[in-house]
Every structure is written in structure tokens, then in C-alpha cells.
Amino acid sequence: MSESIISVRNISKSFGGRKVVDGLSLSVAQGEVFGLLGHNGAGKSTTIEMILGIKKPDSGEAHILGKDAASARKEIFEKVGVQLQSSAYQAAIKVGEICEEFASLYKDPADYRNLLEQFGLLPLIKSPAMKLSGGERQKLSVVLALIGNPEIVFLDELTTGLDVAARREVWKTLKELKSKGMTVFLTTHYMEEAENLCDRVCLIKRGRKVTEGTVSEVVAASPYDNLEDAYLWYMGEEVM
Amino acid sequence: MKRFFTLYKIEQKLFFRSPDVFVFNLCMPVAVLLLIGFIAGDKTAGGSDITYIQSAFASLTAVGICCSAFMSIPIVMVDYRDKKILKHLYCSPASPARILAADTLCSGVMSAISAVLVAASAVIVFGYRMEGNPAIFIGAWLITLVSMFSIGLLTAALCRTTKSLNIATTILYFPMLFLSGATIPYELFPKGLQIVADVMPLGIGIDLMKAASMGQDMNGSLVNVFILAVIAVICSTIAVKTFRWE
Numbered sequence: 160m161s162e163s164i165i166s167v168r169n170i171s172k173s174f175g176g177r178k179v180v181d182g183l184s185l186s187v188a189q190g191e192v193f194g195l196l197g198h199n200g201a202g203k204s205t206t207i208e209m210i211l212g213i214k215k216p217d218s219g220e221a222h223i224l225g226k227d228a229a230s231a232r233k234e235i236f237e238k239v240g241v242q243l244q245s246s247a248y249q250a251a252i253k254v255g256e257i258c259e260e261f262a263s264l265y266k267d268p269a270d271y272r273n274l275l276e277q278f279g280l281l282p283l284i285k286s287p288a289m290k291l292s293g294g295e296r297q298k299l300s301v302v303l304a305l306i307g308n309p310e311i312v313f314l315d316e317l318t319t320g321l322d323v324a325a326r327r328e329v330w331k332t333l334k335e336l337k338s339k340g341m342t343v344f345l346t347t348h349y350m351e352e353a354e355n356l357c358d359r360v361c362l363i364k365r366g367r368k369v370t371e372g373t374v375s376e377v378v379a380a381s382p383y384d385n386l387e388d389a390y391l392w393y394m395g396e397e398v399m
Numbered sequence: 400m401k402r403f404f405t406l407y408k409i410e411q412k413l414f415f416r417s418p419d420v421f422v423f424n425l426c427m428p429v430a431v432l433l434l435i436g437f438i439a440g441d442k443t444a445g446g447s448d449i450t451y452i453q454s455a456f457a458s459l460t461a462v463g464i465c466c467s468a469f470m471s472i473p474i475v476m477v478d479y480r481d482k483k484i485l486k487h488l489y490c491s492p493a494s495p496a497r498i499l500a501a502d503t504l505c506s507g508v509m510s511a512i513s514a515v516l517v518a519a520s521a522v523i524v525f526g527y528r529m530e531g532n533p534a535i536f537i538g539a540w541l542i543t544l545v546s547m548f549s550i551g552l553l554t555a556a557l558c559r560t561t562k563s564l565n566i567a568t569t570i571l572y573f574p575m576l577f578l579s580g581a582t583i584p585y586e587l588f589p590k591g592l593q594i595v596a597d598v599m600p601l602g603i604g605i606d607l608m609k610a611a612s613m614g615q616d617m618n619g620s621l622v623n624v625f626i627l628a629v630i631a632v633i634c635s636t637i638a639v640k641t642f643r644w645e
Contacts, residue, residue, distance in 0.1 A: 211490055213486065213489060213490070213645070232489075232492070232494075233492045234492075236490055236491050236492045237492045239490070241487070241490040241491075243483050243486060243487055243490070245483070246482060246483035246484070246486070246487055247481075247482035247483065247484075248482065248484070249410075249413055249478075249479070249482070249484065250413070250417070250478075251413055251416040251417065252409070252413055256409045256412070259405060259409060260405070260406055260409050260410075261491070262405075263402040263403075263405040263406050263493075264402070264406075264488070264491040264492060264493040264497075265491070265492060266492065303487075307491070307492070
């Protein structure tokens with residue numbers, strides 16, 4: 160395996176006495192699409208937030224590109240793009256304006272018009288961001304994550320709440336990123352999505368790692384032949 | 400700097416698109432000025448020796464400050480926190496402080512436009528001429544702005560939810576708007592209400608601006624300057640220390 164550009168060692172985090180992440184370790188290699196899978200409340204978002212330095216782990220450490228994101232923020236976030244779960248935009252802001260704002264944050268931003276074109280959003284450049292459909296809005300959040308020309312993108316439940324067609328379309332764009340060698344760290348609770356996109360997955364339950372590996376390894380180590388049944392089996396739920 | 404200006408420019412456009420800002424910050428003070436001016440412009444206000452239009456000029460140029468400080472600033476900051484816009488800026492090489500600074504500047508610019516509209520209406524429609532030195536008046540207006548904005552920033556820092564913010568802005572905004580002499584002429588207040596206005600931060604600022612606009616001896620208003628400065632220092636210090644962008 161090539162050098163890991165995200166490495167997490169034994170991180171834990173509690174909120175109000177409840178352990179949300181419990182001794183989790185993982186590593187992501189350059190160019191890999193890595194999926195962190197688990198139920199709602201399993202600690203996926205908290206894990207991402209600790210890696211990004213938004214939340215401080217109670218113990219353990221997380222590094223991106225060999226550095227602690229909280230202390231090397233300026234440097235790290237020139238190379239890391241982020242899509243946050245259920246984020247929204249300013250009232251009345253237009254698609255082009257939000258892109259211009261995000262481009263102004265980076266030293267050497269990508270041309271957002273090219274990105275909008277690539278994601279089929281260029282005709283909507285003058286539309287208010289809040290008027291976009293669910294799929295368009297999620298594609299816009301990927302555009303925003305890519306504006307800084309990142310080496311790594313974090314996508315937190317990018318396709319939650321989208322209809323099947325919109326989800327497929329977002330997948331298509333993610334596959335394009337993958338083919339360009341982008342490292343992607345994503346969380347999802349759609350197993351079909353993980354099967355389609357991820358090189359490797361890590362299943363967590365109540366903040367602890369249950370299993371980790373390529374999709375075929377994870378499926379092969381279970382009594383089932385697809386990731387969804389295997390996932391339920393790992394999570395200790397009844398498989399129908 | 401250029402990158403900050405890009406952000407500022409877009410946020411400023413959003414301010415102009417907000418109907419609340421347009422109505423309360425820009426239209427309302429001019430409308431009140433026209434009403435007071437047409438009803439009683441040249442008459443002396445209450446038992447004082449200044450006319451209604453002289454009183455209204457000084458107080459209505461402060462209404463924009465009131466709207467920006469107690470509505471725009473806290474509402475925008477809490478809204479951006481709720482929408483995770485601040486969190487998103489944390490995950491960039493810039494910091495949430497940049498957008499907060501840009502929006503505070505936008506609020507300042509809206510207050511200034513509001514004051515200019517009131518001043519222009521007073522001069523053009525009612526032939527108002529300032530007795531005092533306009534430079535001293537602008538100084539008084541600026542220190543009032545800084546002091547009120549610090550209270551607005553503190554409100555944004557202390558309110559964790561939209562609900563608590565709505566309560567806080569209602570408690571701050573409406574009394575300041577109506578009881579500090581900003582819209583209803585101070586000179587018309589009974590003695591008891593005048594004391595209320597005298598202790599309100601915005602009332603202290605308006606008193607200072609009135610003294611400056613009337614060309615009074617500013618030594619008598621030094622205590623106002625002192626109180627406004629103390630408010631600014633205390634509130635902005637606590638705001639910076641307690642602000643959470645998440």
C-alpha cells in the first residue's frame with residue numbers, strides 16, 4: 160500500500176459521558192476512495208470533524224498529509240476540500256456568487272466556471288442557491304469542495320435525502336474525481352453507494368470499528384454475498 | 400485585501416437584497432423624518448429650545464445604527480452559524496472571522512447610507528442646516544456606531560440558538576428604537592421616560608450626537624463619550640472571548 164495521507168490513531172470522543180467515538184484507528188492511501196459506514200449516530204460525522212480539527216479528540220491523534228489539521232489549518236485547507244452534512248447557504252445568494260466567495264478564500268483557486276460546467280450547473284449560475292433541487296445543491300457542494308484545487312475531499316453523507324436518479328448522477332461525478340486520482344473520504348449509509356464507489360470501507364458501530372477492508376474482503380468474511388446483508392450481519396441486525 | 404473585498408462585495412449585495420434591511424434600515428428613518436418634518440418641523444420640541452427637525456435629524460441618523468447593531472449583526476451571525484457557513488469557512492485557509500468582519504463592515508455601510516438618506520432629506524426637503532461642526536457630529540455618530548455594534552456582537556456571541564436570539568433582539572431592538580429617542584422625539588417624553596432614554600446606550604449616543612449637531616460645548620458630553628467607549632471595550636472583549644462559530 161502506498162503512503163497514507165490520512166491517518167487516525169486510536170481517537171476517542173465523548174459528549175456528556177457518552178462515548179461517541181471509541182478508540183478508532185484508520186488510514187487512507189493516496190488516490191483511494193475510502194468509505195466510513197455506519198448507522199445514524201455511529202460517530203461518522205464526529206470522526207470526520209476530529210480529522211478536520213473542528214473537534215478535538217479526548218485522546219488519540221488524527222493527521223492529514225502528516226499534519227494536525229487544527230494547528231496547520233491554513234496549510235492543510237489549501238489542499239483539502241470539504242462538504243459538510245446538511246449545510247446551507249446565505250439567503251438570496253446566487254450560485255455564481257457563492258462560488259466567487261469560496262474562490263476568494265484560496266490562494267490559487269480553480270476556475271469555478273469550469274467546475275460548474277463539468278457538473279452541469281453552468282446554466283444555473285445566476286439562480287439563487289436555495290432554489291436548486293436536492294441533487295443540484297449537492298453537486299454545488301462538491302463544486303465548492305473542489306474550488307481550492309484540493310488533493311483530498313471529505314464528503315459527509317453527500318447523497319442522503321436524494322432520489323435515486325439524483326444519487327446516480329452524483330455518483331457519476333464522484334467516479335470522475337476518482338478517475339482523476341483524487342483521494343476521497345466519504346461517509347454514507349447507502350451500501351449500494353459504497354459498493355459502487357469505495358476502494359476500501361470501514362464499518363463502525365457505536366464509535367468502534369467492526370471491520371475494515373475492500374468491499375469484497377468485507378463481504379467474503381461474512382456469510383452473505385452482498386455488502387448490504389453483510390453490513391447488517393456485522394452490525395448485529397437480523398438479515399431478512 | 401483584494402480577496403477580502405471580493406467577499407465583502409458579495410455580502411454587501413446580499414444586504415441590499417434583504418427586504419428587512421431595506422424597510423427598517425433605509426425607508427423607515429426617512430419616512431419618520433418626513434412625517435415629523437411635515438407635522439411639526441419648525442416648532443420647538445416639547446419644552447426644549449430645539450426644533451422638531453433639529454431633534455429628528457440627530458436621532459434618526461442613529462436609527463440605521465440601531466437596525467444594524469441589534470438586528471442585522473446578530474441575526475446574520477447566528478444564521479451563518481446555523482447554516483454551517485462559519486464551520487465551512489473554518490475548513491478553508493481563511494477563517495470564520497473573515498466573513499464576520501465583512502458582514503460587520505456591510506452593517507456599518509448600511510448604517511451610513513441610512514444616515515446619509517436622512518441627512519439629505521432633511522437638507523433638501525426641510526432646508527435643515529447643522530449649527531454644530533459636521534466633523535464633530537460624524538465623530539459622535541461613529542463612536543455611537545462602534546459602541547452599539549459591540550453590543551450587537553456580544554448578543555451574537557451569547558445567543559446559541561435562533562430562538563434565544565429572537566428574544567434578545569426583541570428586548571434590545573424595540574425599546575432602543577422607541578424609548579431611546581431614536582424615532583419618537585425625546586423632548587415629547589415625560590420625565591420618567593426621559594430618564595429611561597438617558598440610561599439606554601443608544602440614548603446616550605443620540606444625546607451626544609444632538610449636542611454635536613447643535614454646536615453645544617462638547618465638554619459637557621465627555622461623560623457620554625466615556626460611557627460609550629467603556630461599553631465598546633467591555634462588550635467587544637466579552638464577545639471575542641465567548642464567540643463560538645459552531
